[in-house]
Every structure is written in C-alpha cells, then in structure tokens.
Amino acid sequence: MPLDVPWLSHQANQAAMSDHSIPLEILPPPPIPPPEYHKSQHQGADAVHNHYHIGQQEVPRPWYRQKWVLWSLAGALVSFVVIGLIIMGVMLKLELGKKATSGDTSAFGTTGTASSTNISKKGGNSATATGSEPEATATPFTMLATSQLASAFVKTNDAAQTRRVLIRQEDSLDLLVTEWTHGQMTHYRLRDRLDAKHVVAKPETPLALQVDDTGTIHLFYVSGTNLLSYLYQPSPGQWKAGEVSSDHGAIRTSAHTSLSTAWHNGYRASRLLVVAFDNPSQQLQLAIAGSPSEPGAWYIVDVTSVSRTSVPGQSNIPCYSLAGDLYSQDAVAPEASTQDIGRGNQYMLLAVADGAELHAWECSVDFWPPPDVQARCRQADDRFRTGSGENITLVPAPLQIAWVYLHGDRKDINGATHDYLLLSQDGTAAVREHLAGGGISRRRGNGFTAPTNIKAMSTTSEGMLFASSGKDVFVYAKRGDFWEPDVSTNVTF
Known part of the structure; x- marks a missing residue:
C-alpha cells in the first residue's frame, strides 16, 4: 500500500501546532492598515466594462435646444415685428389725418366766408360761413384719385336748411x-x-346732385352692377335710401355712363326731376319722376345715340350734361288754359359732345303722369351759335361739362339775358366758358386756368366750382366776369 506523504506531513504539523497553541483571547488585535491613497500595482487594473452599441445614437438634447422651440421663437419674433409695424402705420395715419382735418378747417372756412360775401353782394345770404373746427370722421380717409365730384347749394327760407x-x-x-x-x-x-x-x-362712379324747393338734396350714382342708384337728404346730416325703377324694373346704365340731373316744368307737368344717363346700348336717355322716392315712379325717354368711334388720343366715354329749363316764346302751349296763356313752352337744354363739337338738344315733357305723358326731343344747335353763326368747337375734346344757372344777371350788349354758364374741361388745367340761353346768341366767357390738370369738376347754383386734381380739391368763385380762387383752398384728405 503506497504511503500518502503529503497527508502524513499535514497531520504532523497539525499535532505540533496543537501542542504549542496560544489562546486567541491573549493575542493582540492586528494593526489597522493605513489608508491607501493610491492603488498599488498588485491590485491590478480597473475593471473593464464592455458596452456594445449598434449604430450611432445621438445624445438627448435639452428641450430648449429642440428645433420646434427655435422655430416657435423665430415665428413669435416675426409676429411681434409685423404687429409693431402695423401699429406704427396706424398711428402715423391717424396723425396725418388729424393734420389734414386741421388743414381742411382753414381751407374750407375761407371758402365759405368768401362765397358768403359774394352772395350777399347779389342780394342773397348764405349760412355757409365757417371758422370753427369741423366734425372729423373717426377713421381718416383718402379720396380716390379718379373720383368724380358732385356739389349743391341749398337756400331756403328756413336758415336751418341752408347748406352747401x-x-x-x-x-x-x-x-x-x-x-x-x-x-x-x-x-x-x-x-x-x-x-x-x-x-x-x-x-x-359718376355723381349727380339736385335740390328741390323743400331743401331736400337728391343724389344719384351707379352701383357695382351698373344700376342707377338714389339717395336723398331731407335735412342736414340725415340721408335716406331711395329707389330708381320704372315699370320694367331697375334702370341699368352703360359701364361708362355720365350722370346729370335737373328740374323740368312742362305743360301740365310741373316739378319733374330728370336724370340724364346712357344705357348699355349707348343711347342717351332721360329718367323722369314726379315723386322720386316712390318705387316704380320713373319714366324713360330716349334722346339720341352717344356712341363714339375710337379716336387715338381721345376718350370714348360719352360726354353730355343736362342744364335745366329754357323759357321759350316761340310756341304757345296747346289747349292753354287762362293761367297758361303767355307761358310758352319750357324746354330742357342738354349739351352733347360729338368729338370736338358740342351740340345743343332740347326736350320737353307734357301731360304728366303716364300713360298720358308726351315727351319730345330735338337737336337745337342754334342755342350754341354765336351772332356770326359759329357753333362750339373745343380742342382738345371735352371730357366733362357742367352748368351754372345765372339767375338772369348776365346780359349781352343789347340787354338780353343769358340763362346759363356752360363750363367744360378736357383733362388739362384749362376750364373753358360759354354763355348760353333761350333767344340769345352764345358768347364766349373768360374761363380760367387751374394750377394743375383737372380730373373732375362740379358746380353749385351760387357760382362755386370745385376742381379735383386727383389729390387736392381747388375751389373757385365767380365774381363778375372772372373766376377767382379762394384763399387756402388746397384741400387734401
């Protein structure tokens, strides 16, 4: 049997130690090792942690560095800038509006005073003099550069109704x-x-104003669908909507119609309000009413064609204007009653441009109301002829015609009275003037030249003329045989 030498040696050592053992209680405790501030080499290297990544993963970014945050901040900044610019623009426009309103006060204030003085010399009086601040519109406004003008002067026995x-x-x-x-x-x-x-x-839109005996102002204009439209002002500052319609419904105009209005007294047809316009076929027509504000009250009469051939450098827009009544002694009203004997016939005078030539037309409306009404129109160029037989020829061709009723205070060398001033403008700075009337030869007036080209004009029965340059409105007053600008009448809105 072989001997297990290592085991026997181990057993001998164990026996020796047991014979010389020292109790554990008397052994001193082992000394506390000093702290190790550095790792010794025998401890070996740090543990290696192996992490395996598939592809490349981005490190998570803070929320404030996300793209949506940056885009949101950029959008907010742009919004603040735009809002600031809008507010600045509104404030500047308000300031400009205040300055314009302040300028209007002095401008039109002088106009009113001047016209009041002018009228008082003629025996009338005007309540339009003003020197106080105007009542401003809440939001500033700007006149359309191609705006037409319409003006009227109301003079009644009631001073509260007198206005311009x-x-x-x-x-x-x-x-x-x-x-x-x-x-x-x-x-x-x-x-x-x-x-x-x-x-x-x-x-x-063309504009036309007319005033009746009660002080009511009648305004005509054209809608976006080319319908003849109507408003009226029975008292200062108050407007009402009316209707222009015949038995056939609403009255449609051409796309480039003019508008003109006047009163007419025919035989057994008194105080008829007449509006001249051209229809889609460019036929000059008259819309006539005895009670303008009543629906279906308007009657239509044909006058003549106003179609124009295209001429280079000339406008194709029809140009005509209705003056009002001429008193004619060349006829006696048929079946005249005692009160009608000697009155003769009342004819409305119209001026119709055919290129550079200006023709006169006369119309009369008798036996109102329909269906018995009789209307007649005829060309009457003798109204525009001079003593030597010359008709009116205007070069350049006129773009607009306006009238001023003379109240019988303009006479020729023989003492005959002209009924109207005929004024025309052709887009230049010149306003040409002629005097016309019933039974009297036409005479050329002085006219005037504005400081800038005229785009639109309008007149009042008091002898005032408003002329627009597209931005400014200039005001002129007829004093004697001449037109004079009022002081500080350069009006901007």
Whole structure:
C-alpha cells in the first residue's frame, strides 16, 4: 500500500501546532492598515466594462435646444415685428389725418366766408360761413384719385336748411360728404348717416346732385352692377335710401355712363326731376319722376345715340350734361288754359359732345303722369351759335361739362339775358366758358386756368366750382366776369 506523504506531513504539523497553541483571547488585535491613497500595482487594473452599441445614437438634447422651440421663437419674433409695424402705420395715419382735418378747417372756412360775401353782394345770404373746427370722421380717409365730384347749394327760407354739400368717393369706394351748415363744416362717410343699408357705388362712379324747393338734396350714382342708384337728404346730416325703377324694373346704365340731373316744368307737368344717363346700348336717355322716392315712379325717354368711334388720343366715354329749363316764346302751349296763356313752352337744354363739337338738344315733357305723358326731343344747335353763326368747337375734346344757372344777371350788349354758364374741361388745367340761353346768341366767357390738370369738376347754383386734381380739391368763385380762387383752398384728405 503506497504511503500518502503529503497527508502524513499535514497531520504532523497539525499535532505540533496543537501542542504549542496560544489562546486567541491573549493575542493582540492586528494593526489597522493605513489608508491607501493610491492603488498599488498588485491590485491590478480597473475593471473593464464592455458596452456594445449598434449604430450611432445621438445624445438627448435639452428641450430648449429642440428645433420646434427655435422655430416657435423665430415665428413669435416675426409676429411681434409685423404687429409693431402695423401699429406704427396706424398711428402715423391717424396723425396725418388729424393734420389734414386741421388743414381742411382753414381751407374750407375761407371758402365759405368768401362765397358768403359774394352772395350777399347779389342780394342773397348764405349760412355757409365757417371758422370753427369741423366734425372729423373717426377713421381718416383718402379720396380716390379718379373720383368724380358732385356739389349743391341749398337756400331756403328756413336758415336751418341752408347748406352747401360736396360729395366725392373714397379709395375704399365709400361716398364722402363735406357739408357746411349752421356755421359749421363737417366731413363724414355717407353710410354713417344713412338710415338703411345702401347700394355700394362702383369705382369712379359718376355723381349727380339736385335740390328741390323743400331743401331736400337728391343724389344719384351707379352701383357695382351698373344700376342707377338714389339717395336723398331731407335735412342736414340725415340721408335716406331711395329707389330708381320704372315699370320694367331697375334702370341699368352703360359701364361708362355720365350722370346729370335737373328740374323740368312742362305743360301740365310741373316739378319733374330728370336724370340724364346712357344705357348699355349707348343711347342717351332721360329718367323722369314726379315723386322720386316712390318705387316704380320713373319714366324713360330716349334722346339720341352717344356712341363714339375710337379716336387715338381721345376718350370714348360719352360726354353730355343736362342744364335745366329754357323759357321759350316761340310756341304757345296747346289747349292753354287762362293761367297758361303767355307761358310758352319750357324746354330742357342738354349739351352733347360729338368729338370736338358740342351740340345743343332740347326736350320737353307734357301731360304728366303716364300713360298720358308726351315727351319730345330735338337737336337745337342754334342755342350754341354765336351772332356770326359759329357753333362750339373745343380742342382738345371735352371730357366733362357742367352748368351754372345765372339767375338772369348776365346780359349781352343789347340787354338780353343769358340763362346759363356752360363750363367744360378736357383733362388739362384749362376750364373753358360759354354763355348760353333761350333767344340769345352764345358768347364766349373768360374761363380760367387751374394750377394743375383737372380730373373732375362740379358746380353749385351760387357760382362755386370745385376742381379735383386727383389729390387736392381747388375751389373757385365767380365774381363778375372772372373766376377767382379762394384763399387756402388746397384741400387734401
């Protein structure tokens, strides 16, 4: 049996140790090892942790560095800048509007005073003098550069009704009113003083104003669908919506119609309101009513064709204007009653341009109301002839015609009276003038030249003329044989 030497050696050592063992209680505790501040080499290297990544993973970014945050901040910054610019623009426009309104006060104030002085010399009186601040529109407005003008002067026995009105169109297509009454001047949008919703006017709408014996102002314009539209003002600052329609419905105009209005007294047909316009076939027509504000009250009369061939450098827009009645002694009313004997016939005078030539037309309406009405129109160029037989030829061709009723205070060398001033403008700075009437030869007037080209003009019965350059409105007054500009009448809105 082999001997297990290692085991025997181990057993001998164990026996020796047991014979010389020392109790554990008397052994001192082992000394506390000093702290190790550095790892010794025998401890070996740090543990290696192996992490395996598939592809490349981005380190998560803070929320404030996300792309959506950056885009949101950029959008907010742009919004703040845009809002700031808008607010700045509105504030600047308000300031400019205040300055313009302040300028209007002195400008039209002088106009009113000057015209009042002029009328008082003629024996009348005007309540349009003003020197006070105007009532401003809440939002500043800007006149349409191609706006037409319409103006009227109301003079009645009631001083509260006496006023002057100027109407233009804003660049937003609203109709703007400047009104002088009670020694005050006000500017307002017509829709703000209207009792009902009105028909919106077309851009560059023609405008026509007429005044009746009660002090009511009648306004005509064209809608965006080329319908003849009507508003009236029974008292200062108050407007009402009316209707222009015949038995056949609404009255449609051509796309480039003119408008003109006047009163007519025919045989057994008194105080008829007449509006001249051209229809889609470019036929000059008259719309006639005894009670303008009543629906279906209008009657249509044909006058003549106003179609024009295209001529280079000339406008193809029809040009005509209705003056009003001429008193004629060349005929006696048929079946005249005692009160009609000696009255003769009343004819309305119209001026119709055919290129550079200006022709006169006369129309009469008798036996009102329909269906018994009788209407007649004829060309009457003798009304526009001079003593030597010359007709009116205007070069350049006229773009607009206006009238001023003379109240019988313009006489020729023989003492005969002219009824009307005929004024025309051709787009230049010149306004040409002629005097015309029944039973009297035409005479050329002085006219005047404005400081800039004229785009539109209108007149009043008091002898005032408003001329627009597209931005400014200039005011002239007829004093004697001459037109004089009023001081500080360069008006901007």
